[in-house]
Structures are given as C-alpha cells and as structure tokens.
Amino acid sequence: MDLFPSSWTALRTAVADTPDEDFDRPSGCAGWLVRDLVCHLVIGAQDVLITLVTPADGAPTADAAGYWIDDEPDGGEGPPDALVPRLAAAYGEPRWLKFHFDDLGAAAGRAAELADPAARVSTAGKTLTVADYLSAYVLEWTLHHLDLVAHRPAAGEPPAASLAGARTLLERIAGGPLPAELSDKNALLIGTGRRAPTERERALLTGCDAKLPVALG
Template structure:
C-alpha cells in the first residue's frame, strides 16, 4: 500500500513539474507522445477508482504477479490504443490535461489510502486482494514514470524503493531473477524492451536475453 502511494505521488509530481513544451515530444512508450502517456494515466487512475469500488466475494484467483500476463507486443490496432492519442489531442493546451490528471489522480490516491488491503476486488475477470491490486500497479506507475522522463535528463527518477519493488514484480512475471549486475532501472527498461541491452548487459543476462523483451498487459 505504501509503495503504491510513493510511486503514484512521484509520478503525479513528475507530471505536474513537466514543462508544457515537453508534452509534444516522444515518450519512452513507443508510439506515444508525452501527452498520450498522460492521457493513458488518466484512464489508469479511473481504472483504480473503478476497481476499488468493485468488491468480490469469491476467493482470489491471482496475486500481484498473476495480475499481469505476458502478451503479444502491441500492433497499434487495438481500438483503445488508437483512441488515446485522439483524446489527448482533444485537451488542447497541456494545462487542461494536467488539471484532469491531477484531479482524478488525487482521487485515486485517496481511495487507495482509505482502502482495506485485505478486501477483495474484481477486475478483468480476476479476483485479488486490494493489497495485491495496488502492488501490481507499482510496476505500472514506475514504468510509466520512466517513460515520462525518458527525454528529460533533469527530471526526478522514480523512488529507489519503488524501482526495486517493480523489478521484483517483473522478475516474478519472468519467472527468474535478473542479474544483480544490472541496476533496477536498467532491468526494467531492458526487460520490457524500452531500450536494447548493452553488450555487457546481454552477457550478464545470458540465456534470459533470448526471452526478452517481455510485453505485459
């Protein structure tokens, strides 16, 4: 629960501090401008709010790792993926997109803080505890924080503890730990295909390199 709040607060702060001119540059998420990414985060915040008020009586079917699945890389043909750039452009000035994100994002953050971690919720035909649901989103927020600041070297990085937690979760999805020689940040970027591994990283990854990148959804 605490890591969710830390990762979400850091990401919201990064969006708030981003100069308007940066909204039209490419993000670290392939095919999306920064404004598209922020629009996706608005939808993510809405998903958190919806899930937290969708209680379930059944036993959990997944945990934080099982919430994610390894999927085929996006082709750009998904209707929602195509819709997001149009929605982002409709905001016009970055301040309106920033305002909406801050408004919905603050609500999602408050809802997470008030939620019972042991309660069970349902989303995407899965049942899991609130604690596991919010833990799963630490990976989402941390990766998108890295996407947001990919072209802004002066921007603040995600907190070290959330980078470490996101790495651990991604290792669970991969079914194997990543080499200790690869930093948390680099492990996240390389394992999800956000950048290719260096020669040294490829050597450290060994046979695991052939299984990368992982596309998760």
C-alpha cells in the same frame, strides 16, 4: 502495497512539473508523445477508482504478478492504443490534461489509502486482494514514470524503493531473477523491451532464466 503511495505521488509530481512544451515530445512508450502517456495515466487513475469500488465475493484468482498475465492477448478491456492519442489531442492545452490528471490522481490516491488491503476486488476478469492490486500498479506507475522522463535527463526519476519493488515484481512475472549487475532502472527498461541491452548487458543476460522481454497484459 506500501509502495503505492510513494510511487503514485512521485509520478503525479513528475507530471505536474513537466513543462507544457514537453507534452509534444516523445515519451518512452513507443509511438506515444508525452501528452498521450499522461492521457493513459488519466485512464489508469480511473481504473484504480473503479476497481476499488468493485468488490468481489469469490476467492482471489490472481496475485500481483498474475494481474499482468493477459488471458486474452488479442482482446484487452482497455481502450485501443490508437484511441489514446485522439483523446489526448482533444484536451487541447496541456494545462487541462494536467488538471484532469491531478484531480483524478488525488482521488485515486485517497481511495487507495482508505481501502482495506485484505478486501477483494474484481478487474479485467480477475479477482485480487486490494493489496495485490495496488502492488501490481506500483510496476505500472514506475514504468510510466520512466517513460515520462525518458527524454528529459534533468527530470526526477522514480524513488529508489519503487524501482526496486517494480523490479522484484517484474522478475516474478518473467519467471526468474535478472542479473544483479543490472541497476533496477536498467532491469526494468530491458526487461520490458523499452530498450535493447548493450553488448555487455547481453552477455550478463546469457543463461538468465527470465523470459524477456516481458509483455505486460
């Protein structure tokens, strides 16, 4: 949970610093332009706000890793991926998409700061502590930060602590550690199928207990 503020702030800053002309360029999410990805982040910020005000009475049914296991792989609760580009296009100029994301992003960040880590919330049919829910989102923000700057080498990447924390959670989801020789960034990209391993990396992964690529629910 301690990594949520820094990962979220870094991502919000990266979106704000993205030139308007880059919104029509590809992102690291297959099939999505940068504007589509930012629209998805708007939906993510809404989800954080909604979830943090949706208390649950029962015992937790999932932790940060379990949050990412899709119990209904053929029917998620979020909007279909195909809808996101249409929503993104409806914003027109990038400045309006940036404005909406910044507005919701600030509110989501503030709500996370004020939330009780031990409180329980409900989302996607699961009950989690606030701490586990926000920890799960560190992986989301870090991966999408990498997606945002995937084709912009000069852009700032996620903080080192966020990369390390996201990798640790990904390894828990995958069921085993990834080779220490892989940097945190490369472990995340390869581990989620965002890029194929090189021949050397494939050799390092031989005998790895982790089940790759990880499909995040």
